[in-house]
Amino acid sequence: MSKVVASFKIFPADADVNLADLKEAIKSNLPKEAYVHRFEEEPIAFGLVSLIAHVVFPEDEAGEMEKVEEAVKKTEGVGEAEVFLVRRI
Numbered sequence: 001m002s003k004v005v006a007s008f009k010i011f012p013a014d015a016d017v018n019l020a021d022l023k024e025a026i027k028s029n030l031p032k033e034a035y036v037h038r039f040e041e042e043p044i045a046f047g048l049v050s051l052i053a054h055v056v057f058p059e060d061e062a063g064e065m066e067k068v069e070e071a072v073k074k075t076e077g078v079g080e081a082e083v084f085l086v087r088r089i
Helices: 019-029 064-073
Strands: 003-012 035-043 049-058 078-088
Touching: 003 019, 003 064, 019 035, 019 049, 019 064, 049 064, 064 078
Parallel strands: none
Antiparallel strands: 003 049, 003 078, 035 049
């Protein structure tokens, strides 16, 4: 069974959001078949930092991409999230 990695660029809802707490919230909010391979922090400007989350999930599950995307976007503390890369591993 092949897997897919979706890379999300996540902007915190507020500059005061604790990134460590946000990472844990994203991990716990994902569907059970999905997991975060790794996070990266990307400076934006004036002390603002976005997160890059690389989320792995099975390719064979119908609608899994939509579930993962919805889970990330609905996580408390996430202001905006966009998928910028999807690839098979």
